[in-house]
Amino acid sequence: AQSVTQPDIHITVSEGASLELRCNYSYGATPYLFWYVQSPGQGLQLLLKYFSGDTLVQGIKGFEAEFKRSQSSFNLRKPSVHWSDAAEYFCAVGGGGSARQLTFGSGTQLTVLP
Amino acid sequence: NAGVTQTPKFQVLKTGQSMTLQCAQDMNHEYMSWYRQDPGMGLRLIHYSVGAGITDQGEVPNGYNVSRSTTEDFPLRLLSAAPSQTSVYFCASSYGTAGEQYFGPGTRLTVT
Numbered sequence: 001a002q003s004v005t006q007p008d009i010h011i012t013v014s015e016g017a018s019l020e021l022r023c024n025y026s027y028g029a030t031p032y033l034f035w036y037v038q039s040p041g042q043g044l045q046l047l048l049k050y051f052s053g054d055t056l057v058q059g060i061k062g063f064e065a066e067f068k069r070s071q072s073s074f075n076l077r078k079p080s081v082h083w084s085d086a087a088e089y090f091c092a093v094g095g096g097g098s099a100r101q102l103t104f105g106s107g108t109q110l111t112v113l114p
Numbered sequence: 115n116a117g118v119t120q121t122p123k124f125q126v127l128k129t130g131q132s133m134t135l136q137c138a139q140d141m142n143h144e145y146m147s148w149y150r151q152d153p154g155m156g157l158r159l160i161h162y163s164v165g166a167g168i169t170d171q172g173e174v175p176n177g178y179n180v181s182r183s184t185t186e187d188f189p190l191r192l193l194s195a196a197p198s199q200t201s202v203y204f205c206a207s208s209y210g211t212a213g214e215q216y217f218g219p220g221t222r223l224t225v226t
Contacts, residue, residue, distance in 0.1 A: 098211035104149075106154055106156045
């Protein structure tokens with residue numbers, strides 16, 4: 001069965017600083033990988049996804065992520081964080097060789113200091 | 115399009131009561147699923163459906179039933195609520211095996 005680990009429960013950065021959120025996955029084949037963002041009291045919004053091809057994927061709101069098969073990682077990055085980026089971020093992997101039956105990590109809470 | 119809608123937004127139940135959480139989508143997606151979100155645990159898959167009349171269990175199905183009589187609707191039933199089912203429940207839908215999953219706004223359920 002697949003699994004996802006987000007080792008950082010909480011990260012604090014200053015506005016304008018760069019950001020990297022870590023995600024490690026366990027899956028036997030080429031995974032379908034996702035990053036979602038959740039603002040307080042809201043549903044989940046897809047930031048970006050990786051299925052195949054270029055290992056550096058661009059998403060919405062200036063986010064990008066890099067798939068590294070050798071490290072089983074899919075870290076999320078942003079060069080300059082805005083106060084509105086404060087939220088919880090979830091990494092997920094699809095099951096059964098598809099984008100369905102997602103297994104989520106436990107999430108990383110991002111705080112942005114002014 | 116309304117996307118994925120869920121009702122109610124909030125619900126308080128007493129232990130042993132039953133209820134149905136409603137989920138509907140208007141995007142003609144064949145795949146629908148239910149997740150629960152608990153603090154520090156991310157989202158966990160309860161049940162899913164790949165089309166009308168077809169359902170299957172996810173990671174945490176105990177205490178929940180589902181059915182899929184139409185493409186649009188995928189209700190989640192709690193037969194006898196327990197405090198351990200206090201959670202936020204999200205419904206999602208997608209098209210095709212590689213389609214993006216669209217999430218509903220969630221239902222916050224408290225069982226006392």
